[in-house]
Amino acid sequence: MTSFNWLDQPKYSADQVRALAPAAIFLAIRANGKDVKACCDDFDLDGAKWITKRMMKGSWGVTDRASALAMGSALLEGMHGPEFDGLLELILPHVGDTPEQQRAFIDSLLPDYGMEVASDAGYFLAALRLPQMPHEFRSTYAWDLVRMAFVVRTSVGLGYLTADEAWPLLTAGVNRARQFYPSWQDFGTAYAVGRALWASDGEHFSAEQSLAESQPALQSLLSDPSSPWVRLPW
Template identity: 25%
Template sequence: MVVCDHVEGVVSAPQGPFWGPLAHGFACGAHIPVHVSSPWNALDDPVHDYARNRETLADSWGVTTAADWSRQVDYLLAGMNVGPEVDAVLDVRRVLLRHQGHYDLLTWENAVATWARRHGGDVDEMVRLAGVVTRYESRFRTDGLLPHDGMVTSVFGYDFGRAVNMARWGFGGRFCDYPTAERIVLRAGELCRQHYTSWADFSAGYALGRVIRFDEEQYGHMYVSVLGPHRLLTGDRTSPWWHVPFA
């Protein structure tokens, strides 16, 4: 049984959006502010949060200039930070299910190997990812990140959700103006709607992207720190996921 990091609750900014596309975009980035008990629906303050944001961006992202920041935003919105390999593996499974109606891990691994050879992918790494996804999805079902028969459809949501927070930190660190940050939040929301069908679907994809990127099947802090926000965002009636439609 996982013991989650303590999460206080869903904090909202009274002046922030609660409805509409901008609220939806902010809600796609809600995992991180919920984890640190910050408002989900606001950008950081370029006066109060300036030094902290600059330090965070430099230490965690190597971002020290506006050009660095803009480049990271572009990578995130293109899904290039988490990378396309996992989604390629998930796409192979989707094709198997469409054609056969079922699959097992060995069949999936063989199909992934065939796809990788045809498309110049790293065969061993992509086959390994099929097993990694299978084990994480099993744990997700146990912990409520997925329903008992659920599967992750895409991991790009992890990058899109982080793009929302990059906009938040970029404005707070004075790397962009408010309209630029708002456009990023809206674009991230649009991309999430293209890849997912519900908040639960999105959150499972976000979580899988995070743990594949950082957790290395340790089920440690990187897993716990996404499970807690997921549970709060899907279970607390004050969460934006209860009142902002995903579609």
């Protein structure tokens, strides 16, 4: 089980550390079953600076203050969550359909929604049928909010943002999370679903792999005494 590192002497208030805490699942997944090296109550990096800079540029297009603020704001407003939630409204009634019925449903989407939405509906339906996929979840907005916290946190660690510039985004993120979800568990489950749906097209990795990575991280976050999700009430 993954454990989490903390500063010897706290630098920030409990509310500020709570605003950083959504990023902890990203750190736990990246730790891949090992202990998280970065302190979960600070902005330090969890890997070599040059590797992190390359990752932020390649994966997020973040290279400076302006791009960090732009990406953080875009994720806060919902980069994938609203789109995913809209498609889920269409397809959830069809998860239990037979394969023939599901194919007919997907074909019925083509005239009004086009090929891209119909294809995504097929990927999502396949992912939602996985036995390890959580069946009870709320809005996938958590997928955006976790990534926002990670991007902003990492941007401070790289020197693109100051902590003072980061807190408004981080605080807004955790406040919105608490409006959408009743607990860390619900928040984490929604993140795991959103991440798996994003991976369901197989372009980056598979929904199965995504769940295999996120579920152990969630278990650690919800049960390990060193976890910020355990130490800090929702």
